[in-house]
Amino acid sequence: MNYQWYPGHMTKARRMMQENIKLIDLVIELVDARIPISSRNPDIDELGKGKSRIILLNKSDLADPVWNKKWVEYFAAKGMGVLEINSRTGMGIKSIQGLVQEVCKEKIERDRKRGIVNRPVRAMVVGIPNVGKSTFINSFAGKACAKTGNKPGVTKGKQWIRLNKGLELLDTPGILWPKFEDQQVGMRLAFIGSMNDEILIPDELACDLIGAIKELYPKALQERYAADPVGKPIEILEAVAESRKCYSKGEQLDLVKASGLLIDDFRSGKLGRMTLERIDSDNE
Numbered sequence: 001m002n003y004q005w006y007p008g009h010m011t012k013a014r015r016m017m018q019e020n021i022k023l024i025d026l027v028i029e030l031v032d033a034r035i036p037i038s039s040r041n042p043d044i045d046e047l048g049k050g051k052s053r054i055i056l057l058n059k060s061d062l063a064d065p066v067w068n069k070k071w072v073e074y075f076a077a078k079g080m081g082v083l084e085i086n087s088r089t090g091m092g093i094k095s096i097q098g099l100v101q102e103v104c105k106e107k108i109e110r111d112r113k114r115g116i117v118n119r120p121v122r123a124m125v126v127g128i129p130n131v132g133k134s135t136f137i138n139s140f141a142g143k144a145c146a147k148t149g150n151k152p153g154v155t156k157g158k159q160w161i162r163l164n165k166g167l168e169l170l171d172t173p174g175i176l177w178p179k180f181e182d183q184q185v186g187m188r189l190a191f192i193g194s195m196n197d198e199i200l201i202p203d204e205l206a207c208d209l210i211g212a213i214k215e216l217y218p219k220a221l222q223e224r225y226a227a228d229p230v231g232k233p234i235e236i237l238e239a240v241a242e243s244r245k246c247y248s249k250g251e252q253l254d255l256v257k258a259s260g261l262l263i264d265d266f267r268s269g270k271l272g273r274m275t276l277e278r279i280d281s282d283n284e
Ligand SMILES: Nc1nc2c(ncn2[C@@H]2O[C@H](COP(=O)(O)OP(=O)(O)OP(=O)(O)O)[C@@H](O)[C@H]2O)c(=O)[nH]1
Pocket: 058, 059, 060, 061, 062, 085, 086, 087, 088, 089, 127, 128, 129, 130, 131, 132, 133, 134, 135, 136, 175
């Protein structure tokens, strides 16, 4: 299947990003912990040049804990502030404030030398669609947050959330586009549900997903569906249909229904915590 990403509002997204980036000191980039490279924007390093940076591995509850640690080490080794978080439960969120202070140390020091004290760090959350930006902002800002009104000298309509004396967050996240011309990336985004499912063919998507899981977590397919993990993806999909009793009229296996169930099981973590992207020579 051709995994086609429709850039849609990419030009607008880029323009907004370029406009907002001028206003901030810190870029908080959210990625999906299950595919930490494919869920990044290919131009983020260029767009965020000269800004402090934090990368958050969101949805870490759905990803393999062993690989969460390895990916944290990977980004830390590249000099980035990094944490694994779960925006739904708030896991890891508390540690962000300390990390902000750490990555913005130079800026705070620079301000202090110039006699500027108590100027808050201004941050913006960015990430591709569906990575959890809104959930994260709600969780990070919490109920205690107060929206500050429009500030003089700031582009009209911008709203800042004051988290504490030292940190303000732009209330609207920057939506970035993924590396949409890359088929592997497109496929992984389709697996996690970051591509419009309506443009995808369910059983082909399911077979591609089975192919990926079979390589990395063969036992999961065996345990949940009693499937032979060395079988062909289509045979494994048939096993899914049998184990979940997906039959259409005439006792035929309903592979489309089975595909939906399998994809849902993966996306909701019922198949287990899985990381589908590994550190290899391509991204080292
Ligand atoms: N399991 C899990 N689900 C999460 C987490 N963070 C967000 N989600 C879910 O992911 C889905 C997308 O979250 P949103 O906050 O709407 O994502 P977004 O990046 O703002 O999406 P766009 O508005 O499309 O750009 C929602 O169903 C969230 O509940 C997380 O850490 N773990």
